[in-house]
Amino acid sequence: MTIRLMIAAAAAILAALPVYAQEYRQGDIAIENPWARATAGRAANGAGFMKLVNSGSTDDRLIKAETGVAKKTELHTHMMEGDVMKMRPVPAIDLPAGQSVMLKPGGLHVMMMGLHDPLKQGESFPVTLTFEKAGTVTVDVPIQSVGAKSSGHMGGHGHMKKHGHGDMKKKSE
Ligand SMILES: [Cu+2]
Known part of the structure; x- marks a missing residue:
C-alpha cells in the first residue's frame, strides 16, 4: 500500500468515526455505541449492533427490539x-x-x-429496546460504512488494521 493510499484510508476511517461515544442507560442496563451497517444496493435486511452492560445484581434479558425502518x-x-454459519432468531438475549x-x-x-429504504452511511434511526426488568428505552443508531466491523470505539490501532483494505475494495461493489 502506498503512503497516499494509507492517508486516504485513514481519512476515510476518521470521517466514519462518530465524534463521541454514545451511551444510553435504562435502569441497570447501559447501551453503548449502538450502530448499524449501511446496506448495499437493494438489500432487504439490515443489522444493528451494540454493547449491553448489566451493572446490576440481577439478571436481565433483552426481549424485544423495534424500529420503523423495517417491516419486522x-x-x-x-x-x-x-460447516455453514447461519442466522437464527432468538426469543431473547440474556444479560447476566x-x-x-x-x-x-x-x-x-x-x-x-x-x-x-436502504440504510445510508452517516444517517441514523431510532431503535426501541425492551428489557425484561429494566424496561424500554429508545436509542439512536448511527449508520456506519458497509465494510464496518466495529463502532469505531474499540481502540485505535487494531481498528485501523481491521478496516484498512476491506473498505477500499468494497467501495466498487
Ligand atoms: Cu440476522
Whole structure:
C-alpha cells in the first residue's frame, strides 16, 4: 500500500468515526455505541449492533427490539450448522448480572427485515429496546460504512488494521 493510499484510508476511517461515544442507560442496563451497517444496493435486511452492560445484581434479558425502518425486527444470533454459519432468531438475549454482552457482526444482532429504504452511511434511526426488568428505552443508531466491523470505539490501532483494505475494495461493489 502506498503512503497516499494509507492517508486516504485513514481519512476515510476518521470521517466514519462518530465524534463521541454514545451511551444510553435504562435502569441497570447501559447501551453503548449502538450502530448499524449501511446496506448495499437493494438489500432487504439490515443489522444493528451494540454493547449491553448489566451493572446490576440481577439478571436481565433483552426481549424485544423495534424500529420503523423495517417491516419486522428480530433478535438474531449466528450458529454453525454443519460447516455453514447461519442466522437464527432468538426469543431473547440474556444479560447476566454484572456482565456485558456484545452484539456484533458474526454474532448476536438486531435484525431488521424488509427495510423500507436502504440504510445510508452517516444517517441514523431510532431503535426501541425492551428489557425484561429494566424496561424500554429508545436509542439512536448511527449508520456506519458497509465494510464496518466495529463502532469505531474499540481502540485505535487494531481498528485501523481491521478496516484498512476491506473498505477500499468494497467501495466498487
Ligand atoms: Cu440476522
